[in-house]
Amino acid sequence: MKLSFLYQSSTNSVRQATQALVKDMWSQIGVDVELRNIAASVFFGGDPASPDTFQKFYADLQMYTNNFDGTDPEKYMAGWMCDKIPSPANGWQGENIVRYCNADYDKLVVELGKTAKLEDRAVIAKKLNDMLTNDVAQIPLIHRGSVSSHSVTLEGVKMNAWDSELWNVADWTRKK
Secondary structure (H helix, E strand, O other): OEEEEEEEEEEHHHHHHHHHHHHHHHHHHEEEEEEEEEEEHHHHHOOOOOOOOOOOOOOOOEOOOHHHHHOOOOOHHOOOOOHHHHHHHHHOOOOOOOOOOHHHHHHHHHHOOOOOOOHHHHHHHHHHHHHHHHHOOOOOOOOOOOOOOOOOOOOOOOOOOOOOOOHHHHEEEEEE
């Protein structure tokens, strides 16, 4: 039986280039890939009547950016719980687009929510990340790095990927 996939994403030059690269690699080993590109306003729109939203995931594979804001991953990790799966019952709402469901994962997220000590939270977060990775709930393809800069004539600037780049502007001074 021939292996084939429907691979969808929103229309975006980086995504289309990545889709083309993946399709080419798979075609070299005999896998057929149909690429589908959906307008971002539709793909991310969340219209429960549309079959083309990423929440519906009516394809074999789909690509979109998924990350969390801040330094604490609890809210992001909770988005992968079984009760966060979009479905007709909840109007196709929920962050768990890939429909990952693992009772052990859910229990660990609950434990994370009850854990205050930062070192213990870090251990749990790493376990949760390992579960998502080992169960192939997601496959990271591209890292969107954040690029920041500041004038060499400023002192006291401390760039921070988790907050506004102006978070400590009160500490900035001009070099003498």
